[in-house]
Amino acid sequence: MKFGIVTFPGSNCDYDAYRAVVEALGEQAVYLWHKDHDLQGADVIILPGGFSYGDYLRAGAIARFSPIMREVIAHAKRGAPVIGICNGFQIACEAGLLPGALLRNASLKFVCAPVSLRVESTATLFTSGYDEGQRITLPIAHGDGRYSADENTLDRLEGEGHVVFRYAPDPLQAYEVYNPNGSMRDIAGITNAEGNVLGMMPHPERAVEPLLGPADGLPLFESILHRVTV
Amino acid sequence: MSVFRVAVHVVPRRGLLDPQGKAVADALHTLGFAGIHSVHVGRHLVLEVDARDESEARTQTDRMCAQLLANPVTEDFEIASVSRQ
Amino acid sequence: MSVFRVAVHVVPRRGLLDPQGKAVADALHTLGFAGIHSVHVGRHLVLEVDARDESEARTQTDRMCAQLLANPVTEDFEIASVSRQ
């Protein structure tokens, strides 16, 4: 399977996503340049983390207008898989691929730490490799991760099972505020109504090798592999 | 064509948590400023744009806000002032 | 004592690099908005404060700006408006 990883000016997790796909997952990956109009036949598009356009004005606000985004949006509308990670999640929201917005962390501080998550739904393209309610640990690294949307949107997301990951208390880290950014209803990751676009603040691509810590991000990529190939 | 100076306010939608506003209020209290009821923090943009007249400058700016300068999901915007340079 | 609503503008000091303003200006160009000479991005603060009269509200706010609301090294501030509530 071929993953297309978009490089915006200021993206800096495109490299990590590329390595995760090629080395840990053993699949094909190509970088997609923001000025291009060609997805190079990629099956899955990753909008990676970083600081596209410096995150000036609002995180993701400027990147959404990059030429390549027209193709990415069309790809999504065709029902094909798109993953927005961290800055990619912010871009996907700004582009209207996902509802809501990501605001400055409630702490007003950038936070880099492993966080404990609960897998809320395994009935998605991206999470079939996990168990319902499974506890996983993934790294976060962001300053604008406070997921916000109006109550109706939140109710709908929850009602229709589009909340995929939630920040969840970890008994071993009772001293920690478990919701690292003040996200509404502890939301860490969601999909669109059709279920083919995933947005999440934590970094699965940074958690695919035991050498670097728990490899809890790998099942996410394997899930896609499994679902899209069958 | 002449140059207009347009000032725009982009503010977080009421009801949304405004940690910056709260932080400012708390900080002012710590610094000993009494009698502060509320603080809200938004963005203040100043643009210098070409336009035929003031109303064109306004409509121009309105479109910029709708498209880029404000996030329709979480922010409201208003054009605070328009002045010919 | 009554409550005053004070609006403050904090803007990057002239002459200092304003990367954010530059990024927004470039973005507006690529969006096809022509004739944009400059964009500057600052903060718009709205405070509700107790004061005996307008001038006290102003002096109060001036001190807040000097001490906290504006960075004395990189920013300038102005009180945009003061109104009794």
Place this chain on the structure above:
Amino acid sequence: MTVTARPGDPAITPALIAEHGLTTEEYDRLVAMLDRTPTFTELGIVSALWSEHCSYKHSRPLLKTLPTTAPYVLQGPGENAGVIAIGDGLAVAFKIESHNHPSAVEPYQGAATGVGGILRDVFTMGARPIALLNSLRFGSLDSARVRYLFAGCVKGIGDYGNCVGIPTVGGEVVFDPAYEGNPIVNAMCVGLLKEEELMRAVAEGVGNPIIAVGARTGRDGIHGASFASEDLSEASDAKRPRVQVGDPFTEKLLLEASLELIHSGHIVAIQDMGAAGLTSSSAEMAARGDVGVVIDTLKVPAREEGMTPYELLLSESQERMLVVAKKGREEQVRAILEKWDLTAAVIGEVIAEPVYRVVEGDRVVAEFPGIRLVTDCPTYEPEARESSDIQRRRAEHVHAVAEREEEADPMWTLEQLLQSPTIASKRWVFQQYDHTVRTSTVVGPGGDAAVVRIRGTDRAVALTTDCNGRYVYLDPREGARIAVAEAARNIACSGGRPMAITNNLNFGNPKRPEVYYQLREAVAGMAEACNALGTPVTGGNVSLYNESPTGAVYPTPVIGMVGLVESHAHITRAPFAADGDSIVLLGENTDELGASEYLCHLHGIVAGAPPRCDLTAARAVVDALLVAIADGAVRSAHDCADGGLAVALAECVMMDRAHLTGAEIDLSAWASLPLRALLFGEAQNRIVVSTPDPAAVIATARRFGVPSAVIGFVRATLGQLQVRVGERHWSAPVFRLADAYHEAIPRIMQRSASAQDVALVSDSVG
């Protein structure tokens, strides 16, 4: 060609000369070199190049005495960064740089632009940055101003590195009133390159175009270089307009574009426009290549209207590079920059005539004979004399210091020390740094040395910065030796072999004999330790005049060390990990107590001789530990430093807060030592190891002549740290120690957190 004064330029008066920080002697030297009165532009150029920051006029003779060679050193001092080979045709470039003065005036931008500068120093060598570290010193956190400086610097460092996408994996933060008016902000960068891609900033090839790349030039930081060469005073506030604003987004584009340029083969040299901007970058590149250059200031892309040659030459606008391209490749160079939305402008060329010439259109505004502009800079070796006050302090008999009565319970004392901001966990700091981006950080901040794996190999690099300024203050030579030795132990504790160092000499005003004495002795001590430990100096930075109305800072020669981890299997961490493991102490306990954090934090005393650092023992303990690790006998290793053995043991049981353990410790063998020296003294060359195979560790230690002993056992579920010394024994709940250690700084910053954050709201990125 004849140089003509620009209309409108001020006349050269004694006042103007003084304003430019030139002594009469230096001015005469300049006139002699030119054989005429300089123009205003020439005066500006020389005042920048002959400033302390650029010229090293008070340190160069001392720096010459440092060891700088080893078979694996590919580039020593003299370039933008040092480079060492790490095998498989790979190499790492690394360098440390200070931004103390800018950070004192504007902490956020000052620290941020410091990171920007050191990143550029590394990627101009053709290396891709893989890690950042920072070494920080502030006054006491009791002061609101200090909390503002601390929070601002940390946020500036974080926002910049996070945005560029380079992990900040380590560093150190020390709080002491000595740094009250003058914080220390040193940033270190480490980059990875292929040996054959090593790029040097040497201008060559007559006719080759000189190209300005990246951000436009504004009036930022004009005279930043001479600013960094003056004492900080109230007057500095007047210089605030000099503040430079960083743009990490442009830096990221510049990083990618520069590496692409270097690999394209279209250019012969590239250098950051750092201190003294266009002036020093062009002059240094010309000097290194021993060629002439001509620069036309009208061609420099300016951000503001009507900038003079003087301003364009001396501006320190950030995120700019100077490139010497191959003749005829201008278009290819421009194309690469355009791809990254950056501008390139040809502003001059390399010429055969041995002159440094600046023109404004067809008027020559400055011209110097060849490289003498750089080489003719005076050097000074002022008088050196140790302060008698410090001699007195060092001689004080610290064992006579009366104990506080609470100290009857050493566990109380331990809790106090764990709460000392200098010892306490710095998580509040490094949680604001992205340390996992680039997915190569195996051991992040919080332990001894950070470990970053080298992709495609089984190797990794271990990285650390170290310096105890109090030691150096009380004994500069010993203190500098200790700084190097401690860095080496930290590297070894992570499984790395110490390879080389970069260093940042942060000192006061060298014209004062007691300061120059400190500088001379510290450099000598550094040289001794580097020789003994086999870690040559590949570069560094000198920051003098770190003084404020409250006096000079502690002399602070920060050591940035790079080590090589031969196999991922050797990567070792500090916390105890397995129940029942034996705890072995490598090295010997002594009765030393002088210069300790204990005396400073509990008794407010800065006195006594710092612990002796036997360099043979320092080398032996490192070698022994590395062999034991390679044999697979070591489960964890942690260096004993600030706060001594008790603090080291406490850290081993609760540093990893999600996996608290416990331990039973028996120190009866040292019952004859003064208890507080045994527990809290800072005797050197000690390492706490946990192991399933104590016999193997002890046998290895013996082979290297390193004293060692089993001092206890890991009790994973005990939840207590129990210490016995002869008949006496004490115990403390691990969760209490953990709370003291992990919450100390958050609790202090809570008090003022909101003030800090709002003061910085506008600066926030991401």
